[in-house]
Amino acid sequence: MRAVIVGSGAGGLTTASTIRKYDKDIEIVVVTKEKEIAYSPCAIPYVIEGVIKSFDDIVMHTPEYYKKERNIEILTETTVIDVNSKENKIMCIDKEGNKFEIDYDYLVLATGAVPFIPPIEGKDLEGVFKVRTIEDGRNILKYIEENNCRKVAVVGAGAIGLEMAYGLKKRGLEVLVIEMAPQVLPRFLDPDMAEIVQKYLEKEGIKIILSKPLEKIVGKDRVEAVCVDNKLYDVDMVIMATGVRPNIELAKKAGCKIGKYAIEVSEKMQTSIPNIYAVGDCVEVTDFITGEKTLSPFGSTAVRQGVVAGKNIAGIEAKFYPVLNSAVSKIGDLEIGGTGLTAFSANLKRIPIIIGKATALTRARYYPGGKRIDIKMIFNEDCRVVGCQIVGGERVAERIDAMSIAIFKKVTAEELANMEFCYAPPVSMVYEPLSLAVEDALNKLIK
Incomplete structure (x- = not known):
């Protein structure tokens, strides 16, 4: 048995490693156009800034590592130019211009996206x-x-x-x-x-x-x-x-069904062709709140999809759930995060909402080093949280993660207001800033 993966980004390599974790015998081949693999494109701006000293520092593993430690063969600087899904073959061309075929039992398209x-x-x-x-x-x-x-x-x-x-x-x-x-x-x-x-x-x-x-x-x-x-x-x-656009050319050549935005996949990450899977920026996903098809061009999404695809190929049932597209960024001294619906997108979709906002500090007022944090929370007409945005000097990511869980579990404003948050002067206020935003929304409801 052979699994061939096209693409060496987060989705492709996670799929390969997950297959190997659960199946020690299957042959795994990764084909990539790139010379270097296993790095995070999200780290590029921080090398430019100088926070990270060198681009070499963001390369986590080499092809030799994957071969020696995980028995995964990686063909670098090699482009897949065609897929014959009827005969289970891909056509490749290496950097010298040599063409060759590879047979597969399973094919994973992790072709990512291309800059627009x-x-x-x-x-x-x-x-x-x-x-x-x-x-x-x-x-x-x-x-x-x-x-x-x-x-x-x-x-x-x-x-x-x-x-x-x-x-x-x-x-x-x-x-x-x-x-x-x-x-x-x-x-x-x-x-x-x-x-x-x-x-x-x-x-x-x-x-x-x-x-x-x-x-x-x-x-x-x-x-x-x-x-x-x-x-x-x-x-x-x-x-x-x-911005970027999903790279779906190979999927089209293979005959995979294309959805509204990108490759259509099942919750197992299978395409319309049973032995072809797809993960990462090249696939479309379902929005958890609206149920509509959307894109989720994040490394975290690609990794989760790679785990699901890898498990299913290895014979372990797994499924990928709808997304909230939680995101976070750090720009200078600011951390910026968001999850779920914005007020703007809710209004576009004619979803009635209630907004709660708060400005607070990240530590007790008397403790040195506290930083400003601004929070905006979105609730639907049932008072369930459906979105959160935070801009602050620190501790934004964990609050966005907490609100992602709250949205996924359909928590109400009243439940959030009574939720227990931990406290210590060096790391938080005695009254959690998220709770202040929730109270603001509840006050608007009372009025």
């Missing part, structure tokens, strides 16, 4: 970069150093865009952020919470332009300026953080 670059003038100039792979990160640093770059435009104010903007600012560059939406972090923050983040970044010296698209990139051979709202801004380089 808007079709604007100048996008192919030297000095325009995307941020997806470790190679992208290395190329960005190399270009900065070799060309003595002083000014950069970051296009896109999502988490990666803002993390890159802050990292480049700390590296000494003058940074301009361009976002066509009317706020930063539009995916998981409401405008009022996003404003806190924006003000922090502007205080750090980052210029932000909202509600305006990048019109074109100007230059002869390399980047010289960007044009926004008919105005030119001189820059030495451009970072395109304009």
